[in-house]
Amino acid sequence: GAGVSQSPRYKVAKRGQDVALRCDPISGHVSLFWYQQALGQGPEFLTYFQNEAQLDKSGLPSDRFFAERPEGSVSTLKIQRTQQEDSAVYLCASSRGLAQYNEQFFGPGTRLTVL
Amino acid sequence: DQQVKQNSPSLSVQEGRISILNCDYTNSMFDYFLWYKKYPAEGPTFLISISSIKDKNEDGRFTVFLNKSAKHLSLHIVPSQPGDSAVYFCAASAYDKVIFGPGTSLSVIP
Numbered sequence: 123g124a125g126v127s128q129s130p131r132y133k134v135a136k137r138g139q140d141v142a143l144r145c146d147p148i149s150g151h152v153s154l155f156w157y158q159q160a161l162g163q164g165p166e167f168l169t170y171f172q173n174e175a176q177l178d179k180s181g182l183p184s185d186r187f188f189a190e191r192p193e194g195s196v197s198t199l200k201i202q203r204t205q206q207e208d209s210a211v212y213l214c215a216s217s218r219g220l221a222q223y224n225e226q227f228f229g230p231g232t233r234l235t236v237l
Numbered sequence: 238d239q240q241v242k243q244n245s246p247s248l249s250v251q252e253g254r255i256s257i258l259n260c261d262y263t264n265s266m267f268d269y270f271l272w273y274k275k276y277p278a279e280g281p282t283f284l285i286s287i288s289s290i291k292d293k294n295e296d297g298r299f300t301v302f303l304n305k306s307a308k309h310l311s312l313h314i315v316p317s318q319p320g321d322s323a324v325y326f327c328a329a330s331a332y333d334k335v336i337f338g339p340g341t342s343l344s345v346i347p
Contacts, residue, residue, distance in 0.1 A: 126280070153333075162340075164337035164340050166337070167335065215280070220333055228273075229280050
């Protein structure tokens with residue numbers, strides 16, 4: 123079955139490098155979320171899309187983080203001038219409807235290591 | 238300021254016994270609660286949920302209890318099986334935002 127996929131699964135970047143992380147949600151899912159998960163912690167909300175509209179980006183830690191979902195399906199999370207504190211697993215999730223009352227389906231995550 | 242807390246980082250239970258995972262929250266605006274299970278190198282998968290208008294929801298071996306006045310919920314797994322060994326995240330939602338707790342690592346010993 124086609125679940126949520128993310129690429130790359132692993133990314134090593136040098137400090138200062140730009141990275142782009144891709145998420146392919148389940149076809150037809152309206153909502154898409156990005157989370158950052160540090161070691162030993164739960165997923166921390168970054169941003170939320172309903173179709174192509176970014177409705178909430180309050181969790182993005184700085185203006186170096188940017189997310190887009192131009193056609194309401196695939197989404198990209200871009201991190202500019204990466205720093206060591208950006209090292210984490212970045213999880214993407216999608217859901218059929220509104221986040222509040224629908225389960226989210228998660229991808230396997232992209233593990234980003236910034237050296 | 239953690240809005241969703243899971244105060245036990247880990248829990249060990251004998252196979253066949255009951256596992257009880259606890260979760261506390263601070264925001265009274267949360268009105269929907271979920272439990273997710275996570276295996277290593279995989280994303281979390283949805284397990285069970287409960288609306289704030291209920292105090293119990295059951296699905297097979299899994300039951301979630303909600304005590305709104307105490308802002309507390311718990312997940313009961315009975316009987317526990319070795320395949321239940323994973324990290325369990327409690328999550329709470331309001332206004333389209335879902336907040337996750339830090340997780341509890343459950344080990345079910347055969």
